[in-house]
Amino acid sequence: MSKENIKISKPEVKTYWILWDSELQENIEAQGFVNTDQTFEILYTDNLITYIDEDEWLEVLFKNNINPYY
């Protein structure tokens, strides 16, 4: 039985996310953030990591040569 979609709906604080291509976390497949007035939805995955600390999120992205605010 397939698991339900992951949904982050109108979080209390801005929530950042990174989707890795696998549990090995070698390649970032996608990334973004969810504002408090937004809803984010994605198929169930074990490879989605969320952050509420923007710096922590940015640190991971920068290490992978990604500037989300480009």
Place this chain on the structure above:
Amino acid sequence: MGWGKIYESTWWGSLIINGWGGAYFNLSNGSGGGGISYSEELDFVWEAPTISGSLNRTVQSYGATNYTVDWGDGTIDTNLSGNATHTYTSSSSNSSINIKMSGDLSNLGGCLYDFRSQISSINSFGTSIEWKALEGGSFNRGALYQAPLITSIPFASLKLAPISEQTGNKVRFDTFARYSTGLTSIDFTGFDSSRVVGIINPFRDANVTSITFDANQNFSSIGLEGQGFIYLSNYHLSPTAQMTTEQYDSFLLALASTAPLNGIRVTVNCGSVQYSETGAISRATLIANNYNITDGGQI
């Protein structure tokens, strides 16, 4: 659309996603934008300001050793090596100057940087030039970053070097035409996308409401970040107008009807606009096909 003709409900031709709900196929031949032939030179129009005294403009060559610049005022410099600076003399009024460059140029951003804020049109990116990098100039911005007078981009004339020959940050579409506020539609028809290695926010803060691509162009599979081409947000669609629920429902339907549904990861961010029951099925279809969607949720 800049060329070709769009027919509704025809299943061949190029896929078109219209940000405001249209879903069409473009019947142009897909091999250069409906048969338009483009110049072999980089060819663009610079809206020169009134010049009091003199005004210098520089081409940043990024190592080019043999290239030619027709500065558009009667001066043609050939066999150039390294950066080239030209001095435009005083003029009593604004004037449209047609500038052309050719030769072993490699960095598009470096060629356009000094002009781009006043470039009104790109006639051709130069079909004989294989660009090794698109970003250049100060801050390594996209080639047409903050080019507000541009209304269209002739991607069919843009040729990229093989990935192994690309330089710097390689050929990425990051911020390619960000803040180019005159840009309302993007047409990738006829563009060979296979050599693009990354795409982030190419048209953010522009006013793009319509995107066209060939059926065989799967930008969503490109990119180190996997963000893909269809990375839409309110900013990408329109920085000034939030979609209504009705428009967003139509947009979701258009996307689900025309965009690749092959399991490739696609990120869509539509701000806080809400969808209704009408758009819910389309949205669910997209998510089931590996789209991740951020929006305002269902009303």
